[in-house]
Amino acid sequence: MQALTASSPASSSSTSVHRRGGGAPRTRTRSAVRFAPPRAAAAAVRYAAPLKPAAPIAPAPAPSPAPAPAAAGEQGFGEKGLSFLQRAAAAALDAFESGVIANLLERPRSLPRSADPAVQIAGNFAPVGEQPPVRSLPVSSRIPPFISGVYVRNGANPCFEPAAGHHLFDGDGMVHAVRIRNGAAESYACRFTETARLRQERALGRAVFPKAIGELHGHSGIARLALFYARGLCGLVDPSRGTGVANAGLVYFNGRLLAMSEDDLPYQVRVTADGDLRTVGRYDFDGQLARCASMIAHPKLDPDSGELFALSYDVIKRPYLRYFYFRPDGTKSDDVEIPLAQPTMIHDFAITERFVVVPDHQVVFKLDEMFRGGSPVVLDESKTSRFGVLPKYARDASEMVWVDVPDCFCFHLWNAWEDEATGEVVVVGSCMTPADSIFNDDSDSDDDRRLQSVLTEIRLDTRTGASTRRAVLPASAQVNLEVGMVNRGMLGRRTRYAYLAVAEPWPKVSGFAKVDLATGDLVRFDYGEGRFGGEPCLVPNEGAPARGEDDGYILSLVRDEHAGTSELLVVNAADMQLEATVQLPSRVPYGFHGTFIGERELEAQA
Numbered sequence: 001m002q003a004l005t006a007s008s009p010a011s012s013s014s015t016s017v018h019r020r021g022g023g024a025p026r027t028r029t030r031s032a033v034r035f036a037p038p039r040a041a042a043a044a045v046r047y048a049a050p051l052k053p054a055a056p057i058a059p060a061p062a063p064s065p066a067p068a069p070a071a072a073g074e075q076g077f078g079e080k081g082l083s084f085l086q087r088a089a090a091a092a093l094d095a096f097e098s099g100v101i102a103n104l105l106e107r108p109r110s111l112p113r114s115a116d117p118a119v120q121i122a123g124n125f126a127p128v129g130e131q132p133p134v135r136s137l138p139v140s141s142r143i144p145p146f147i148s149g150v151y152v153r154n155g156a157n158p159c160f161e162p163a164a165g166h167h168l169f170d171g172d173g174m175v176h177a178v179r180i181r182n183g184a185a186e187s188y189a190c191r192f193t194e195t196a197r198l199r200q201e202r203a204l205g206r207a208v209f210p211k212a213i214g215e216l217h218g219h220s221g222i223a224r225l226a227l228f229y230a231r232g233l234c235g236l237v238d239p240s241r242g243t244g245v246a247n248a249g250l251v252y253f254n255g256r257l258l259a260m261s262e263d264d265l266p267y268q269v270r271v272t273a274d275g276d277l278r279t280v281g282r283y284d285f286d287g288q289l290a291r292c293a294s295m296i297a298h299p300k301l302d303p304d305s306g307e308l309f310a311l312s313y314d315v316i317k318r319p320y321l322r323y324f325y326f327r328p329d330g331t332k333s334d335d336v337e338i339p340l341a342q343p344t345m346i347h348d349f350a351i352t353e354r355f356v357v358v359p360d361h362q363v364v365f366k367l368d369e370m371f372r373g374g375s376p377v378v379l380d381e382s383k384t385s386r387f388g389v390l391p392k393y394a395r396d397a398s399e400m401v402w403v404d405v406p407d408c409f410c411f412h413l414w415n416a417w418e419d420e421a422t423g424e425v426v427v428v429g430s431c432m433t434p435a436d437s438i439f440n441d442d443s444d445s446d447d448d449r450r451l452q453s454v455l456t457e458i459r460l461d462t463r464t465g466a467s468t469r470r471a472v473l474p475a476s477a478q479v480n481l482e483v484g485m486v487n488r489g490m491l492g493r494r495t496r497y498a499y500l501a502v503a504e505p506w507p508k509v510s511g512f513a514k515v516d517l518a519t520g521d522l523v524r525f526d527y528g529e530g531r532f533g534g535e536p537c538l539v540p541n542e543g544a545p546a547r548g549e550d551d552g553y554i555l556s557l558v559r560d561e562h563a564g565t566s567e568l569l570v571v572n573a574a575d576m577q578l579e580a581t582v583q584l585p586s587r588v589p590y591g592f593h594g595t596f597i598g599e600r601e602l603e604a605q606a
């Protein structure tokens with residue numbers, strides 16, 4: 001197995017050991033997003049702000065069988081609900097947007113690839129319209145009958161044309177659902193998650209909420225924030241209902257399917273009896289999350305206790321991080337406020353049997369960078385990455401032990417466990433370099449060869465403060481691995497296997513791999529020429545993992561870009577052979593995370 005050094009995680013051949021306090025700190029802080037000088041005319045894309053109501057770029061929504069009612073006061077948004085003064089204010093603010101922001105601040109600058117809609121929502125990243133349930137899907141071969149329930153997958157699907165910059169992560173959340181029962185693929189449907197943001201933009205007929213990653217850069221970003229704030233003051237928008245897109249994660253907990261993004265509270269989405277999806281509403285756990293404006297999109301469901309562990313980070317005010325959990329009946333623990341020196345992007349974390357493991361890495365938020373023309377999402381190279389290990393039932397952050405792991409950025413963590421033999425906490429994640437590459441891609445190439453995503457075992461010794469890192473794959477077999485999972489019935493316990501997408505190219509992926517985390521052995525399932533997909537979702541068999549950790553099937557959505565077809569693949573996790581293929585009736589864009597909800601859980605929906 002290949003080992004890593006802290007300074008060069010992808011290329012070294014010796015195991016790195018870091019001890020707390022070692023090494024000279026770096027002092028340079030670099031803005032994560034740079035506006036490149038205008039490129040050649042063919043490549044340059046310039047800002048243009050369509051201020052008149054624009055046709056949605058996602059095709060018109062199909063009628064939902066049971067549309068969620070509008071929230072109180074929501075009908076007030078849009079032209080019909082405005083007073084004379086509000087109309088005048090709206091016109092003045094629109095003029096400011098087109099005259100000052102679009103023409104003076106944005107138009108002179110070209111967009112980096114990471115904010116260029118022509119790149120970010122091209123090809124099969126382009127949005128689709130909603131799809132009511134289509135029944136009796138063609139299936140090649142046979143779906144194992146134990147797979148009974150619904151596979152749901154979240155993704156970004158911008159409803160309206162971006163006013164300016166747009167990052168892949170900025171799009172409105174859409175959930176795709178394939179209903180499977182008795183060996184048959186009963187239906188496919190996809191629906192927007194009806195966020196407060198989307199509903200207000202629908203009423204106004206265009207995008208007005210700031211796009212956190214693609215739009216908020218430099219002075220134009222400040223101007224767009226000010227514009228949004230002014231529209232709020234005039235009653236043209238209401239950010240108090242939530243500003244998030246709910247496009248990243250999905251979890252089923254305590255009778256509710258929750259669609260989540262870390263910029264807002266979760267939204268509850270109900271799977272209806274006919275396989276359709278209906279947004280119930282923004283869910284604050286019956287008021288228990290009233291003190292939090294957001295919850296991360298990767299809460300962890302403990303397979304033994306049934307508890308749901310979560311974090312909430314704040315980019316503006318202290319405390320910058322809170323930890324809490326929900327008991328199986330949905331009641332929430334008290335918050336543990338975790339002191340951080342600066343607001344930090346924490347997209348994911350991990351649990352063991354007794355601990356939660358929290359990354360505190362170098363991608364941070366510095367809002368004042370916008371005054372210097374940069375992005376508020378910053379790679380702070382003066383900061384030493386570290387992991388915090390906190391007892392699950394801690395009442396105070398003083399119980400947390402921090403262990404430095406220099407130059408480490410894991411956007412996702414696949415699992416963690418306690419090694420009884422060594423007393424260490426073992427964390428398995430994909431170490432991404434450059435750490436900010438998914439937010440800061442100003443290269444000219446469609447093929448992002450800069451990105452490396454190295455599957456890594458990180459060992460944390462909370463007694464000594466020492467850490468080690470080891471690349472799981474040998475150097476000769478190194479391949480970028482991202483989005484995936486372990487057997488969820490073993491989350492927090494030592495797992496032999498992880499199932500991860502082969503992130504080459506990135507961000508669409510060419511297949512997935514079953515990796516033996518102990519030996520580094522890897523078995524690939526390649527989608528084939530011109531075919532790409534996303535996160536593999538392992539559905540454990542009834543009785544697994546007792547009958548075997550890999551006793552189950554992997555579901556994965558695949559797009560054949562040559563044939564123009566979308567499919568759901570069912571692959572046997574034990575031998576990695578294709579078991580069945582479900583033909584889907586319409587295009588499914590590449591997306592983010594998914595989960596499988598079994599029959600009993602579907603019946604128990606709140």
Ligand SMILES: [Fe+2]
Pocket residue numbers: 248297298347412592593
């Ligand atoms: Fe994620």
